[in-house]
Amino acid sequence: MTLAAFQGETLGYGGATVLRGVTLALERGERLVLLGRSGAGKTTLLNALYDRLTGAGLRVALAPQDHALVPQLSVTKNALMGRLDDHGALRNLWTLLRPPARDRAEVQALLDPLGLAAQADQPVEALSGGQRQRTALARALYRGGEVLIADEPVSAVDETQAAALLDLMRAHFPASVLALHDVELARSFATRLVGIRAGRVVLDAPPEAVSPAQIEALYA
Template sequence: MTGPILEARNLCWGPPRRPDILTDISFAMAEGEVMAICGANGAGKSSLLRLLYRYVPPRSGTVSLMGRDLWLHTARETARTVAAVLQEQPTDFALTARQIVALGRLPHRAGFASAALRDTEVVSAALERLDLARFADMPFGTLSGGEKQRVMVARALAQEPRVLILDEPTNHLDIRHQLELLALLRGLGLTVICTLHDLTLAAQFADRVLVLADGRVLSDGPPDLALSEHHIATAFNVTARVDRSGPAPRFSFHL
């Protein structure tokens, strides 16, 4: 497709009978583009993601998926294109890791034997890709926080989406698995939107960074421009220094 795969136009949203949390949010995502959303706690990052994966409709403005209003797509249509990995994890500990990942195939279920074989292949490939094959038949509740997080990413990959939305995907992961996961996400060829607290990881991982402050877009562009000392200071209410002398920027912060 020639236009953006996902586009937000003048989005505003807030809880019922309360003021807007998000105000006038606009951006467009090209196919295969990777964006990190950064900002202080309460800036509206998770709320913005909920609008993008069709959990809540905007109060005003639109989200378009492949040129069509997201809310004109059915939930099933959306789930075939957009997958989300949230910070909240399932509480049904009776399911195995494999069964959790297999839930990602529900939007594609057609009831044919050939489809069932395809589902099995896709689930096994997702488990392998996230280095989870040895945990596949273990109860989800027995896994560590990092292992659970990787299972949820594998479930999203099993949906075979074109857009992948993740809320703090590196939570619960050790340093090695953080780097491995972000490298995997970059190599998928998908449009990826994720929130990240770690500005260093955001700068290394993303094609562009969108910084939110008080529910508005403060900056949106390549990491070098979006994560300037001024923007970081404004968004996080700290004094920021960015050292760009090495191969990747290093950030320091002071009150």
């Protein structure tokens, strides 16, 4: 089942073109990882996919590179924000003031494997960069949905933690599109690698079909 597709499209933001001739499809069950130099257009493609997916009525979880957390709120309350659009304003206000026990328990079950159980009631502004990144992932996991869109979701943790977090993402979402900077992690996670260079998608293939030389060319 095709969840989203682009056919020879131009993508950008604020009236500026970033990517040209984009032809790409995301199928249910696929895990796409975007590779390329900083500024190549990975975030632009992630944003375009998010818009296309949500525009089609699909439930999408988002973990942006800047985390988009509320610093003064606790880890638990930031995670609870993943489902704010499921309810009305009064229900959401009550949830953030006095989270129901059932909601707190559901979030706590997600915080444990993320290594955030001890920080559940700490404000995000008191956390390290890696903890904030995992809080953003907790919010995405709590939201759930058909697709996860994540921009460098494991860049602030070590390789062992990163592999464990990617396993959680794989288990929670039927499809996902991630931008990653670690090529080996990308190979282990992806069903397809998508390479971006000079405003174009120049690579789209299963990891086993992509050579080291092709990867090097993306970053040359």
